[in-house]
Amino acid sequence: MPFENRPDRGDEVVLVGRSNVGKSTLMRELTGHSFDTGGKPGVTRQPNHYDWAGPDFMFTDLPGFGFMSGVEEGKREQIKTDVVRYVEANADDILAGVLVVDGKAVIDIIDRHRGNGDIPHDVEMFHFLQDVGIDPIVAVNKMDKVDDRDERLDELCDRLGLFPPWQQYQETICPITAKTGSIEPLESALAQRFRDAKRDELLQFVS
Template identity: 65%
Template sequence: MFENRPDRDAEVVLLGRSNVGKSTLMREITGHQFNTGGKPGVTRSPNHYDWASEDFVVTDLPGFGFMSGVPGEQREQIKTNIVRYLEEHAPNVLAGVVVLDGKAAIDIIDRHTNEEEIPHTVELYHLLRELDIPAVLAVNKMDKVDDADERLDDVADRFGLLPPWKQWQDTIAPITAKQGQIEPLEQAVRAHLEAAKRDDLKKFF
């Protein structure tokens, strides 16, 4: 399932729990329609979108976490595949975008935090950092959040970034993908492409 990556040097990946809006965001970035569904776990294998004339691909990796009708073993396998994919392609990944549901993310993180367990999204974010992949937290569905600054400060805090969140605008990007409001994410990704000396790719964001 994870073997169909196009032979491209540069890559931006989207990651996150099921049903946070990754496929909708992918559609906004690429202008290309992907299968999105109200049911978690629609994307089970990576969606790659590459531009024929450019040595570049955007990849929407499968969602993880609870999926209705998907056995726990299979959910774990998806997570393992995501980690392996990142480890294998890390030198080529210019940005890893962890997509969060702005309304639910803090509750989910806090619910899964105990002595033995780090929440999956926090773990993934730190994995990106360990692999030297520039990480961006795309906090989606912000149209459903009343206290935006407070919520984004909480996000910063849970991911080990000292609030206020506004000092992390290359890392924390509040968006509403469904309404096409993704400019903060585009700016953050462009900053990382610039840092990688890939100004040629900034036109895609």
């Protein structure tokens, strides 16, 4: 079983996504705890879990998939497989699956892979979360670098099979900039997931 050292915790929120989209930076903003981040993809190779002494809950930053500098394709595919297996194995305990994407690059990346006849990883992961019963949240990171905000978010909805405009999916499409701590749309979406799960005591972690 991949990623065997899962803490003995019940519910969790998982962060998934390509390498170098800012998952570890977002994890820092959500938990107040620093994790290894790097300018080159693939710094995180094992899950980073963060829990608290009281509530039966944790945040989990899963390793990034896709291109990683200096990592051979077989290893990259194994990491992606391990991520999928982890989510499948723990789906019943995952209150929210947060797919983190790079707001500036995600449309180009999706279209490039689709043009090659592939299913883009981001689209595949979005639908995979739905398939295992997890209502996905898309944290569209690095929005400070995006000029055509609404147009870009509408295009992302289109690629994910959601009918634009994006504003009707504010519990699903969350534009953020983790580096500057601007993550309020994501915190709001997570808060709604916690309320839906009757876990109001977890609201302290997203306020």
